[in-house]
Structures are given as C-alpha cells and as structure tokens.
Amino acid sequence: xxxxxxxxxxxxxxxxxxxxxxxxxxxxxxxxxxxxxxxxxxxxxxxxxxxxxxxxxxxxxxxxxxxxxxxxxxxxxxxxxxxxxxxxxxxxxxxxxxxxxxxxxxxxxxxxxxxxxxxxxxxxxxxxxxxxxxxxxxxxxxxxxxxxxxxxxxxxxxxxxxxxxxxxxxxxxxxxxxxxxxxxxxxxxxxxxxxxxxxxxxxxxxxxxxxxxxxxxxxxxxxxxx
Numbered sequence: 001x002x003x004x005x006x007x008x009x010x011x012x013x014x015x016x017x018x019x020x021x022x023x024x025x026x027x028x029x030x031x032x033x034x035x036x037x038x039x040x041x042x043x044x045x046x047x048x049x050x051x052x053x054x055x056x057x058x059x060x061x062x063x064x065x066x067x068x069x070x071x072x073x074x075x076x077x078x079x080x081x082x083x084x085x086x087x088x089x090x091x092x093x094x095x096x097x098x099x100x101x102x103x104x105x106x107x108x109x110x111x112x113x114x115x116x117x118x119x120x121x122x123x124x125x126x127x128x129x130x131x132x133x134x135x136x137x138x139x140x141x142x143x144x145x146x147x148x149x150x151x152x153x154x155x156x157x158x159x160x161x162x163x164x165x166x167x168x169x170x171x172x173x174x175x176x177x178x179x180x181x182x183x184x185x186x187x188x189x190x191x192x193x194x195x196x197x198x199x200x201x202x203x204x205x206x207x208x209x210x211x212x213x214x215x216x217x218x219x220x221x222x223x224x225x226x
Contacts, residue, residue, distance in 0.1 A: 005035030011046035138213035
C-alpha cells in the first residue's frame with residue numbers, strides 16, 4: 001500500500017481561505033499533515049490563472065500563486081499520468097451532466113474544476129493512495145454524499161419533476177472535507193494565532209459567508225464539540 005497522503009483541493013476551498021486572509025493556516029496545516037496538497041490543472045486555472053487577469057481578483061490570485069510557487073500546492077503528475085487525468089475527468093464530466101433530466105433536457109450541473117478533483121480522487125484510490133477532496137460547493141458534495149437528495153432539491157427549485165438517468169452511486173467512496181472542517185482541525189491543533197474564546201465560531205461563520213456549504217445548525221454542533 002502506498003503511504004502517500006493527499007488532500008485534493010477544489011478552487012472554491014482555496015479561494016475561501018484567501019478571501020478570509022487565512023492562507024497562512026493552509027501552510028501550517030500542510031506542515032502538520034505531512035502529505036501532499038494537490039490541485040488539478042483545471043483548479044489551478046480557476047484559482048490562479050484566470051483570476052490573475054481580472055483586477056478584482058488579482059491580489060487573491062497572487063497570494064494563492066505564491067503557495068503554488070512554494071510547493072504548498074502541487075500538480076498531481078508525479079502520481080498520475082496527465083492523459084489519464086484528462087480522460088477520467090472528461091468521462092466523469094459527461095456522465096454527471098447527463099444524469100439529471102428535467103423539462104426535456106439534461107441539466108448541466110458540474111464544470112471542469114470540481115469534476116477534475118473528483119476524478120483525481122477516483123484515480124488515486126484505485127492506486128491505493130489515501131486521499132480526501134476539499135470542496136465547499138454544495139452540488140459537488142451532494143453528488144457524492146446523497147445524489148437522491150440533490151434530485152429532490154433540483155425538483156423543488158425548478159418546480160418540476162427531475163429524473164436521474166444514470167447510476168452515480170460509485171461516487172460514495174469519495175471522501176469529502178470542507179473548509180469549515182479544515183479550520184476546525186487547525187483550531188484543535190493549536191494552529192490558530194487568535195486565542196479569543198469566540199474564535200472557532202468566527203472561523204466557521206467566515207467560511208460559511210465566503211461560500212462553504214455549512215448550515216447554522218452544523219456550526220452550533222461543531223461549537224459544542226470544540
């Protein structure tokens with residue numbers, strides 16, 4: 001069994017940390033983790049390359065790029081072949097965008113970055129490499145954890161019948177972690193410099209309001225555990 005440990009980061013999770021000024025916490029977590037923090041090419045495009053061309057997002061992109069330049073984040077090609085990565089991503093992208101069907105057409109529900117992270121997780125797992133995907137976006141998480149609940153959610157939002165045309169239960173083997181849980185880990189490991197008694201609550205709400213799909217109830221549960 002390969003002893004390499006990997007966290008695969010989706011763009012939204014990295015951007016969440018950047019928007020909250022917490023990228024230094026990822027550096028500390030990487031050191032404590034003693035494994036690899038990996039991003040796919042598509043995620044790098046979404047978190048660094050494209051934002052660098054947009055003045056509104058340029059500063060955050062530069063801060064994230066610094067972590068990439070310092071090898072805090074790495075591309076996966078010492079673990080997988082690039083052509084295998086692209087092939088698996090494209091197959092999964094096509095499958096997921098032809099799974100949910102409503103009003104006479106398939107719903108395009110995923111994009112390249114998030115799908116590439118899930119595809120990479122599947123490839124690494126087949127190789128026996130321990131991995132988890134850091135993703136904040138609700139749709140991606142529900143595809144993995146409860147695709148039927150996602151179908152019901154789509155139906156409620158669209159006020160119409162939504163059908164599932166594909167079996168995607170194989171995704172359940174992918175392990176998911178959110179920025180909120182990474183922040184909780186950092187807090188428990190003493191990696192947070194702020195020591196105020198409300199800092200855990202502040203971290204969790206900061207993650208939520210920058211795009212992490214965590215409910216108010218979950219925040220209260222984590223606070224009680226913490």
